[in-house]
Amino acid sequence: xxxxxxxxxxxxxxxxxxxxxxxxxxxxxxxxxxxxxxxxxxxxxxxxxxxxxxxxxxxxxxxxxxxxxxxxxxxxxxxxxxxxxxxxxxxxxxxxxxxxxxxxxxxxxxxxxxxxxxxxxxxxxxxxxxxxxxxxxxxxxxxxxxxxxxxxxxxxxxxxxxxxxxxxxxxxxxxxxxxxxxxxxxxxxxxxxxxxxxxxxxxxxxxxxxxxxxxxxxxxxxxxxxx
Amino acid sequence: xxxxxxxxxxxxxxxxxxxxxxxxxxxxxxxxxxxxxxxxxxxxxxxxxxxxxxxxxxxxxxxxxxxxxxxxxxxxxxxxxxxxxxxxxxxxxxxxxxxxxxxxxxxxxxxxxxxxxxxxxxxxxxxxxxxxxxxxxxxxxxxxxxxxxxxxxxxxxxxxxxxxxxxxxxxxxxxxxxxxxxxxxxxxxxxxxxxxxxxxxxxxxxxxxxxxxxxxxxxxxxxxxxxxxxxxx
Numbered sequence: 031x032x033x034x035x036x037x038x039x040x041x042x043x044x045x046x047x048x049x050x051x052x053x054x055x056x057x058x059x060x061x062x063x064x065x066x067x068x069x070x071x072x073x074x075x076x077x078x079x080x081x082x083x084x085x086x087x088x089x090x091x092x093x094x095x096x097x098x099x100x101x102x103x104x105x106x107x108x109x110x111x112x113x114x115x116x117x118x119x120x121x122x123x124x125x126x127x128x129x130x131x132x133x134x135x136x137x138x139x140x141x142x143x144x145x146x147x148x149x150x151x152x153x154x155x156x157x158x159x160x161x162x163x164x165x166x167x168x169x170x171x172x173x174x175x176x177x178x179x180x181x182x183x184x185x186x187x188x189x190x191x192x193x194x195x196x197x198x199x200x201x202x203x204x205x206x207x208x209x210x211x212x213x214x215x216x217x218x219x220x221x222x223x224x225x226x227x228x229x230x231x232x233x234x235x236x237x238x239x240x241x242x243x244x245x246x247x248x249x250x251x252x253x254x255x256x257x
Numbered sequence: 258x259x260x261x262x263x264x265x266x267x268x269x270x271x272x273x274x275x276x277x278x279x280x281x282x283x284x285x286x287x288x289x290x291x292x293x294x295x296x297x298x299x300x301x302x303x304x305x306x307x308x309x310x311x312x313x314x315x316x317x318x319x320x321x322x323x324x325x326x327x328x329x330x331x332x333x334x335x336x337x338x339x340x341x342x343x344x345x346x347x348x349x350x351x352x353x354x355x356x357x358x359x360x361x362x363x364x365x366x367x368x369x370x371x372x373x374x375x376x377x378x379x380x381x382x383x384x385x386x387x388x389x390x391x392x393x394x395x396x397x398x399x400x401x402x403x404x405x406x407x408x409x410x411x412x413x414x415x416x417x418x419x420x421x422x423x424x425x426x427x428x429x430x431x432x433x434x435x436x437x438x439x440x441x442x443x444x445x446x447x448x449x450x451x452x453x454x455x456x457x458x459x460x461x462x463x464x465x466x467x468x469x470x471x472x473x474x475x476x477x478x479x480x481x482x483x484x485x486x487x488x489x490x
Contacts, residue, residue: 079389082393083392083393084389084392084393109392109393109395110395112393113393113394114389114393116386116389116390119390120384120386120387120390122387122390122404122407123407123408132391132394132396133394133395133396136394136395136396136397136400137395180394181394184394184395
């Protein structure tokens with residue numbers, strides 16, 4: 031197995047006096063998909079938000095590309111390399127195209143390159159026809175695809191998805207699964223939380239269960255990188 | 258009744274004839290209050306944002322303090338500023354008393370808590386995911402703040418318009434630290450007070466009409482914004 035991109039060791043987090051995460055370790059490898067399961071309120075979302083740099087842990091040791099970093103130093107790499115997608119994606123006011131292009135303005139691409147990237151990304155996700163539609167008027171499934179595309183265009187090394195298929199019909203789920211398989215094939219490390227592991231058959235490499243603030247490996251499934 | 262009708266007719270004539278004195282007072286009012294609102298808005302909205310998004314001890318107390326300042330009488334702010342700016346006061350050497358700058362400062366103090374409290378309410382109504390999405394997509398802190406502001410722009414605009422309405426219609430500060438000097442610090446409200454005390458009701462009513470029209474316009478615009486906000490959410 032190749033070297034992990036990020037290693038999070040001993041993550042601890044409490045809300046008030048309630049300890050949500052106790053010494054949780056997480057290793058993120060390129061082109062691997064982790065499925066996280068657990069009851070509502072078990073801390074799955076909190077764990078993903080800590081890994082995404084959106085919540086500060088009480089304690090955590092972070093390694094990036096083999097180097098041990100403090101939280102303050104790691105946060106820069108985390109925000110650059112890891113993208114978190116909410117259970118219900120938040121699309122900004124404006125068109126699908128402007129949403130997809132949002133993160134590109136913080137890259138080194140010039141205007142022309144950004145435009146080309148957006149066109150390519152919209153084609154990749156089959157959203158070209160919807161490019162000029164107001165993003166927040168779309169159905170839940172299509173909004174999730176816009177959110178995937180907005181993340182994919184930035185080529186993050188790690189993608190964190192919180193219950194990505196909870197509000198989708200069968201067709202939207204299949205489309206989303208196909209996009210995720212393509213992302214994984216492109217080398218992205220993917221972490222998904224879900225109550226329904228079957229949605230991700232063929233995509234998941236390892237499954238963890240979060241209970242009482244601790245992470246336990248619950249099942250291995252065959253990797254399917256053919257897509 | 259006839260007297261009131263006659264005075265209103267004279268007031269309308271003054272307004273429509275483009276009376277130079279009257280319109281210079283209107284212009285001065287707008288100029289001073291626009292400066293005050295433009296100078297206050299950026300800092301007040303940043304404070305509102307920080308109160309929403311940054312966890313620090315005393316946050317609730319600061320918010321309660323700004324909320325309590327919403328009902329402070331304008332003459333109290335005028336008095337407070339007068340004491341500071343008078344020759345014997347700590348800032349007397351700046352020679353700001355009875356200047357437009359003094360009115361601007363007073364109006365800034367008046368509208369700051371309005372903008373913070375209403376800005377806070379607007380930002381609080383926004384979705385926390387806006388900030389998180391902007392950050393995770395690589396936006397730097399300043400751009401993420403602008404993104405949040407853009408997503409709640411109608412609420413923030415309503416806060417700014419309310420603040421502007423509050424300062425352009427205040428009289429206490431303008432009277433106490435402006436001094437009501439013709440052509441220099443006399444604005445709509447101080448002119449109304451003066452003309453009424455002299456028994457010159459026509460100009461007072463004409464200026465009152467300008468203020469009332471502004472109030473109606475602001476209310477209509479706020480309703481329009483409210484409608485737009487409901488439509489887009």
